[in-house]
Amino acid sequence: MYKKAWSKIVNAKHVLLVSHANPDGDTLGSVLALYDVIKRLNRKVSLYNFTKELPNKFDFLPNIDKIKNRVPNFFDLVVSCDCGSFDRLKIDRGDYVLINIDHHFTNQNFGDINIVDIQRVSAGMVVYDLLVQNRVKISKQSATCLYTTVVEDSGFFSYSNLTQKTFEDVATLVEFGANPTQIATFLKSRNSLAKMRLLGFVLSNFELYFEAKVAFVYISTQILLSTGAKRFDTKNIINILRDMVNVRVAVMILEEKSGSFKISLRSKDDFDVTPLANYFDGGGHKNAAGFEVGHGDLKEVKDKILKKLRNI
Numbered sequence: 001m002y003k004k005a006w007s008k009i010v011n012a013k014h015v016l017l018v019s020h021a022n023p024d025g026d027t028l029g030s031v032l033a034l035y036d037v038i039k040r041l042n043r044k045v046s047l048y049n050f051t052k053e054l055p056n057k058f059d060f061l062p063n064i065d066k067i068k069n070r071v072p073n074f075f076d077l078v079v080s081c082d083c084g085s086f087d088r089l090k091i092d093r094g095d096y097v098l099i100n101i102d103h104h105f106t107n108q109n110f111g112d113i114n115i116v117d118i119q120r121v122s123a124g125m126v127v128y129d130l131l132v133q134n135r136v137k138i139s140k141q142s143a144t145c146l147y148t149t150v151v152e153d154s155g156f157f158s159y160s161n162l163t164q165k166t167f168e169d170v171a172t173l174v175e176f177g178a179n180p181t182q183i184a185t186f187l188k189s190r191n192s193l194a195k196m197r198l199l200g201f202v203l204s205n206f207e208l209y210f211e212a213k214v215a216f217v218y219i220s221t222q223i224l225l226s227t228g229a230k231r232f233d234t235k236n237i238i239n240i241l242r243d244m245v246n247v248r249v250a251v252m253i254l255e256e257k258s259g260s261f262k263i264s265l266r267s268k269d270d271f272d273v274t275p276l277a278n279y280f281d282g283g284g285h286k287n288a289a290g291f292e293v294g295h296g297d298l299k300e301v302k303d304k305i306l307k308k309l310r311n312i
């Protein structure tokens with residue numbers, strides 16, 4: 001599969017690398033690592049993401065400015081990274097070969113070639129396997145991107161998805177030029193004032209349920225406006241609630257511009273939030289999952305989630 005996928009990539013006329021909408025560090029790092037190696041082989045390659053404004057914390061990733069909001073006129077191969085279902089790519093299915101590289105166990109195997117390894121900490125490490133298996137040289141730029149996918153998807157080396165092999169592979173990425181201190185500074189020490197204000201709101205307005213085992217916060221569009229925070233500033237902000245003593249699950253409901261709700265779930269230890277996400281047609285990992293509710297009022301949505309959580 002790794003060999004077949006790589007031969008499709010090097011033989012394509014124009015490769016389009018697609019990261020998922022509302023991108024995170026894993027999807028962006030994965031496509032950018034691939035972009036760098038494919039570019040070095042003098043092959044034609046482009047990057048597409050549906051979301052216009054990319055999170056600026058990732059602006060240090062090499063070639064992130066090459067990610068465009070529209071697809072090129074012609075491409076005969078699409079590589080999708082870190083995306084569990086085709087609809088999150090927000091592209092039309094056309095006359096091209098589709099390679100699906102991912103690590104979500106909820107992945108729907110929507111590609112012509114599917115490389116889905118649920119043992120891997122990040123989709124970036126599946127990309128790493130693809131490169132290693134095909135003896136492709138990993139540049140400093142690619143190593144930086146791939147290292148970023150690992151720290152972003154492991155909560156800076158703290159989640160249960162880590163294995164001894166992760167650390168061995170990460171050591172190899174450092175050998176290839178990834179700089180852990182520099183990457184950590186870029187990712188963790190550049191919070192905007194708006195994000196700090198949003199954090200202040202979260203800390204002052206969360207609620208606790210079930211003997212403080214569940215923490216809950218609601219962020220409305222109005223709160224984003226008044227703090228000046230961007231939608232991407234809400235990403236992982238509930239981790240701070242999850243990290244409180246006693247709390248096993250943190251729930252954040254984010255109001256979308258359309259009036260629908262985006263729900264993020266974070267848990268710790270062996271508490272698995274995927275059954276809850278799946279119940280609402282969402283997906284994710286054991287300790288981090290999410291789903292969307294298209295309509296209904298907030299109270300209704302919240303009650304439904306709490307009721308389901310009580311059962312779990």
Ligand SMILES: [Mn+2]
Nearest residue numbers: 026082123153
């Ligand atoms: Mn991922």
